[in-house]
Amino acid sequence: MGYKKKTIILAVIALLLALLYIFYDLSGNIDYILPRRIIKVVAIVITGGAIAFATVVFMTITNNRILTPSVLGLDSLYMLIQTFIIFIFGANSLVMMISEINYLISIGAMIIFSLFLYRFLFKGEKNNIYFLLLIGMILGTFFGSFTDFMQVLIDPNEFMVAQDQMFASINNVNTDLVYLSIIIIAAVKIYFFRFYKYLDVIALGKDEAINLGVPYDYVVKRLLIIVAILISVSTALIGPITFLGLLVVNLAYEFMKTYRHFYIILSSIFIGLIALLGGQFIVEKVFTFDTTISVIINFVGGVYFIYLLLKENKKW
Amino acid sequence: MVDLKNVFKSYNKKNVIEDVSLEITKGTITSFIGPNGAGKSTLISMISRLIAKDNGAITIDGQDIMHTKNNELAKKISILKQSNAINLKLTIRELVSFGRFPYSQGKLKKEDNEKIDEAIDYMELRDIQDKYLDELSGGQRQRAHIAMVIAQDTEYILLDEPLNNLDMRHSVQIMKTLRKLVNEMGKTILLVIHDINFASCYSDQIVALKDGKIVKQGRTCDVIDKCVLKDIYDMDIDIKEIDNRRICVYF
Numbered sequence: 001m002g003y004k005k006k007t008i009i010l011a012v013i014a015l016l017l018a019l020l021y022i023f024y025d026l027s028g029n030i031d032y033i034l035p036r037r038i039i040k041v042v043a044i045v046i047t048g049g050a051i052a053f054a055t056v057v058f059m060t061i062t063n064n065r066i067l068t069p070s071v072l073g074l075d076s077l078y079m080l081i082q083t084f085i086i087f088i089f090g091a092n093s094l095v096m097m098i099s100e101i102n103y104l105i106s107i108g109a110m111i112i113f114s115l116f117l118y119r120f121l122f123k124g125e126k127n128n129i130y131f132l133l134l135i136g137m138i139l140g141t142f143f144g145s146f147t148d149f150m151q152v153l154i155d156p157n158e159f160m161v162a163q164d165q166m167f168a169s170i171n172n173v174n175t176d177l178v179y180l181s182i183i184i185i186a187a188v189k190i191y192f193f194r195f196y197k198y199l200d201v202i203a204l205g206k207d208e209a210i211n212l213g214v215p216y217d218y219v220v221k222r223l224l225i226i227v228a229i230l231i232s233v234s235t236a237l238i239g240p241i242t243f244l245g246l247l248v249v250n251l252a253y254e255f256m257k258t259y260r261h262f263y264i265i266l267s268s269i270f271i272g273l274i275a276l277l278g279g280q281f282i283v284e285k286v287f288t289f290d291t292t293i294s295v296i297i298n299f300v301g302g303v304y305f306i307y308l309l310l311k312e313n314k315k316w
Numbered sequence: 317m318v319d320l321k322n323v324f325k326s327y328n329k330k331n332v333i334e335d336v337s338l339e340i341t342k343g344t345i346t347s348f349i350g351p352n353g354a355g356k357s358t359l360i361s362m363i364s365r366l367i368a369k370d371n372g373a374i375t376i377d378g379q380d381i382m383h384t385k386n387n388e389l390a391k392k393i394s395i396l397k398q399s400n401a402i403n404l405k406l407t408i409r410e411l412v413s414f415g416r417f418p419y420s421q422g423k424l425k426k427e428d429n430e431k432i433d434e435a436i437d438y439m440e441l442r443d444i445q446d447k448y449l450d451e452l453s454g455g456q457r458q459r460a461h462i463a464m465v466i467a468q469d470t471e472y473i474l475l476d477e478p479l480n481n482l483d484m485r486h487s488v489q490i491m492k493t494l495r496k497l498v499n500e501m502g503k504t505i506l507l508v509i510h511d512i513n514f515a516s517c518y519s520d521q522i523v524a525l526k527d528g529k530i531v532k533q534g535r536t537c538d539v540i541d542k543c544v545l546k547d548i549y550d551m552d553i554d555i556k557e558i559d560n561r562r563i564c565v566y567f
């Protein structure tokens with residue numbers, strides 16, 4: 001089967017799932033339900049697309065298949081921000097209630113944090129990617145512990161609100177924020193296009209890329225910023241889904257069996273949509289909203305992660 | 317012309333390359349020889365801008381390599397590293413195609429495909445061009461990487477131990493190919509090589525490095541000399557003249 005055919009099949013499955021999700025059991029107040037479902041699908045498309053895309057790029061830059069941008073500690077930073085806001089202002093404060101403000105604060109903090117982290121990466125001439133990951137993980141753990149600490153101190157009711165933020169959910173996604181996210185993500189992707197041609201070459205490794213004329217540091221710096229923005233936007237919109245990227249990108253590589261980013265990016269995005277739409281469908285119809293999408297994705301993704309580790313392990 | 321002036325490089329405060337100055341004229345083969353850890357790879361990586369120098373100046377045709385546009389430089393100079401670990405699922409042909417990136421920016425044209433075919437034929441890889449790299453023997457993989465460098469079609473070609481893993485026939489064949497590239501197409505080739513007999517038979521100029529410094533540099537007949545080699549390798553090496561070639565006997 002050709003790459004094109006495989007990609008189209010994935011696209012069709014994603015589309016069918018979207019239609020199924022929108023039109024399944026459509027009854028009652030259609031004027032309310034239909035736009036609601038459509039906006040959820042849109043939210044899924046942009047976040048799923050952003051996460052899958054960002055993970056492909058991140059894995060190419062770091063030259064591995066197991067680390068995802070979540071090692072940068074963005075997820076835990078997001079949780080820290082949420083808990084911190086509740087801790088300082090309370091769950092009923094304006095910042096918590098007006099999701100636009102919360103959204104902008106979160107995105108801003110995550111992007112600033114990433115820029116700060118990246119400074120380490122480009123110090124000296126060595127490729128400090130492992131140092132970056134180390135710092136990211138340590139800070140991530142630190143944020144996590146600090147979050148726990150504040151959660152212990154706050155009022156139990158407010159704790160519930162904080163807990164809610166911990167799981168990605170599109171059950172009550174904010175329409176305005178979806179529009180805002182679309183604009184940001186579209187702008188970032190347009191900016192990305194000038195670097196697109198370099199991805200295949202960067203995957204060969206740093207020296208090869210330089211040999212072939214890629215302005216390596218310049219490009220990688222900008223790609224990492226793009227990754228940070230995409231992850232920040234999707235996390236601020238629906239919350240952290242740690243394992244989604246890992247799951248979909250590896251499945252894409254296994255399914256497509258090519259190194260070409262054109263196909264890998266597209267198929268990762270479609271697989272991401274399939275996972276999220278399918279997951280959300282199960283959340284709503286099987287669990288009747290008793291759980292959230294991130295629980296399901298993280299469960300499946302976590303199992304897959306262990307499988308990957310075991311498989312990689314065999315090579316040695 | 318490749319021109320190095322007082323180039324320095326240190327790791328952890330230890331000089332790995334110390335005050336190296338060197339001129340390499342166009343259209344020649346220059347071999348770098350010297351014991352392990354002498355700094356050959358470091359030097360050749362600096363010339364190809366893979367690592368930054370600490371001090372000094374490196375220019376190619378009068379242009380400072382650090383201030384030349386990346387893509388322009390990639391059409392002028394290419395390097396094959398001592399070890400190449402690519403962990404992508406690539407076929408030989410796909411790898412060789414990457415050599416065209418500076419020209420095609422990823423979109424192969426007719427001319428690119430011709431160059432790719434040519435490079436593959438040069439390295440006798442046509443039969444196995446669709447095999448994946450991880451299914452190849454060490455020598456086949458080495459030839460695939462050399463083919464990629466040839467496809468890049470640069471004026472200056474830097475090769476760090478290109479004969480690694482190759483059998484005698486392929487070693488000779490590659491050296492002959494390099495000679496041909498120089499004689500017929502006017503390329504300039506710099507290579508690191510451990511087998512001094514290959515260096516002796518195929519190069520115009522030899523640069524001997526030891527502890528980061530140039531011990532001797534000059535025409536092949538000046539460097540392949542008992543005293544000089546003793547100095548470089550701390551080893552008595554007999555030199556025999558066979559068919560006007562200097563062959564070292566060091567066993």
Ligand SMILES: Nc1ncnc2c1ncn2[C@@H]1O[C@H](COP(=O)(O)OP(=O)(O)OP(=O)(O)O)[C@@H](O)[C@H]1O
Pocket residue numbers: 327328332350351352353354355356357358359398
């Ligand atoms: N990244 C590095 N960090 C620290 N030291 C290094 C680094 N790279 C090289 N060196 C040191 O620099 C010296 C020269 O290394 P280089 O690789 O240039 O030697 P070489 O002449 O190519 O040797 P060989 O024949 O074994 O390939 C060695 O002593 C090595 O230990």
Ligand SMILES: [Mg+2]
Pocket residue numbers: 356357358398476508
């Ligand atoms: Mg070396």
